[in-house]
Amino acid sequence: MSLDVDDDIRPGEIRTELPADFDAGLYFIGTIRTPWRKRADCPRNPREAGDAVSTIELDPRYAKALTGLDAHRHILVLYFMHHARRDLLVQVSRHSGLARGTFALRSPVRPNPIAASVVELLGIEGTALKVRGLDCLDGTPLVDLKPYLTKVDSPDR
Amino acid sequence: MSLDVDDDIRPGEIRTELPADFDAGLYFIGTIRTPWRKRADCPRNPREAGDAVSTIELDPRYAKALTGLDAHRHILVLYFMHHARRDLLVQVSRHSGLARGTFALRSPVRPNPIAASVVELLGIEGTALKVRGLDCLDGTPLVDLKPYLTKVDSPDR
Secondary structure (H helix, E strand, O other), rough: OOOOOOOOOOOOEEOOOOOOOOOEEOOEEEEEEEOOOOHHOOOOOOOOOOOEEEEEEEEEHHHHOOOOOOOOOEEEEEEOOOOOOOOOEEEEEOOOEEOOOOHHOOOOOOOOOOEEEEEEEEEEEEOEEEOOOOOOOEEEEEEEEEEEOOOHHHOOO | OOHHHOOOOOOOOOOOOOOOOOOOOEOOOEEEOOOOOOOOOOOOOOOOOOOOEEEEEOHHHHHHOOOHHHHOEEEEEEEEEEEEEEOEEEEEOOOOEEEEHHHHOOOOOOOEEEEEEEEEEEEEOOOOOEEOOOOOOOOEEEEEEEEHHHHOOOOOO
């Protein structure tokens, strides 16, 4: 899985030696199907993804856990950016040339490459969820689904 | 770590057999310090946490990754709810008695017990971040920090 990780480092970028062992494990609970088959084709952020519709294919093992999710118009999707390297602390933007800390960025490159995306839930058929607002690579592993709750998820609550 | 996991199951709850192996690993990158030392004392959600201030203690290994984060008033905190069982698909509320799917709930109990919380960043001193809005147990392991970006994180973007 790490064969496709990009090992380039740009001038000004800083890496760290990661710990020898993991502290916890993740189950991949499904697969995200998007229109973008190569990293170069992915939108830079969900806004650039426009109206593109993606499909979240949940592992049927977890089907019953969807009960009641269709009551929500927006959901929070956690997924694992499995092509991203994990050891960069400071990253230099290809576009602006600016150096910034990994935790000040939404880059996939981070110690735990988990993305959190708010998406519009268009419908659920069986274990397939149609959503609008994802910008990730086709085949990205799913980690979690949660209802989006304005009262707790909006900073102006 | 799993010694303290609650094994009770309520009538109407449905569990699954989880996969034998994990698909990916997480590094715990720090520790969250909150006023709540026992699970029974934790607020039920960030709103009930009120104005309580918590401290995120980042592992110094990742210090440089904070560069630029202080420009943001709100940040997204991912953390690992290490006391939660992971095998329930349908959960029954202790309060309402309602049965709902795990993915329709913000319960810590889920296949990958990762929480995503939007918090107010009050200040950073070294590798300690003072924040308002967390509702987790003292000692909870940190997984990620990201800037909150209204344009991508608000469903009304």
